Amino acid sequence: MSNGSVFTDIAAKYDRINRILSLGRDQAWRQRVIDMLPDGRLLDLGGGTGAANPVFGSREVVALDPSPEMLSLNEVPSRVVAVGESLPFADGAFDSVFSAYVFRNLDSVERTVAEAARVLRPGGRLGVVGLGRPKGELAAALHRIGSSVVLPVVGTLAGARDEYVYLNRSLDKLPPPEKMFADTPMRRVSLWRMGPLGFVYGVVLEKI
Numbered sequence: 001m002s003n004g005s006v007f008t009d010i011a012a013k014y015d016r017i018n019r020i021l022s023l024g025r026d027q028a029w030r031q032r033v034i035d036m037l038p039d040g041r042l043l044d045l046g047g048g049t050g051a052a053n054p055v056f057g058s059r060e061v062v063a064l065d066p067s068p069e070m071l072s073l074n075e076v077p078s079r080v081v082a083v084g085e086s087l088p089f090a091d092g093a094f095d096s097v098f099s100a101y102v103f104r105n106l107d108s109v110e111r112t113v114a115e116a117a118r119v120l121r122p123g124g125r126l127g128v129v130g131l132g133r134p135k136g137e138l139a140a141a142l143h144r145i146g147s148s149v150v151l152p153v154v155g156t157l158a159g160a161r162d163e164y165v166y167l168n169r170s171l172d173k174l175p176p177p178e179k180m181f182a183d184t185p186m187r188r189v190s191l192w193r194m195g196p197l198g199f200v201y202g203v204v205l206e207k208i
């Protein structure tokens with residue numbers, strides 16, 4: 001078996017587990033954000049294997065990801081190996097920037113949002129869907145206990161225990177979205193919570 005097919009197996013497993021953990025809702029959560037983005041040229045920031053491609057409609061998609069292996073499984077013709085913190089595109093090059101389940105992995109949310117604002121045309125939109133903890137200390141504590149039990153078990157069953165232990169820890173890495181997106185160079189159009197106890201968030205920002 002070549003390295004390529006081993007990686008394909010891991011990526012397929014990863015996509016499947018995401019679907020199971022989100023109780024099949026991961027695509028609906030992406031869709032709700034994408035529905036608020038304009039048509040035209042879209043940058044899928046951290047697009048990975050292209051799980052969101054079926055819901056982009058007729059938009060012209062550029063997929064960006066630091067992992068060439070993930071990108072090699074993405075079927076969009078335009079793929080760029082790079083990070084969100086330093087986008088290799090001209091100012092105003094996109095009508096929208098979309099990013100799903102990526103922000104916990106970033107080195108800098110602030111730099112990435114500033115870069116997204118730079119590559120958007122005026123009136124263009126950044127849409128983000130991400131995972132964190134529910135709002136409120138009690139709900140967050142319950143969620144923390146639940147996920148610290150469930151995620152390692154699911155990860156072990158999936159043969160990817162370390163990744164899922166990391167996922168659990170990463171849910172506490174960032175401030176709540178209400179705080180994280182309170183002060184950005186863009187206008188906040190909408191921010192909402194989704195999923196069990198509201199541990200998933202969607203946010204849409206518009207370039208002024």
Ligand SMILES: C[S@@+](CC[C@H](N)C(=O)[O-])C[C@H]1O[C@@H](n2cnc3c(N)ncnc32)[C@H](O)[C@@H]1O
Nearest residue numbers: 046047048051067070083084100101102105106
């Ligand atoms: C959980 S996957 C999400 C993939 C895809 N967006 C989806 O909806 O399934 C996270 C992706 O973020 C990418 N990533 C990690 N660090 C990044 C960075 N600094 N800038 C952009 N993407 C990054 C990873 O390579 C990976 O493909």
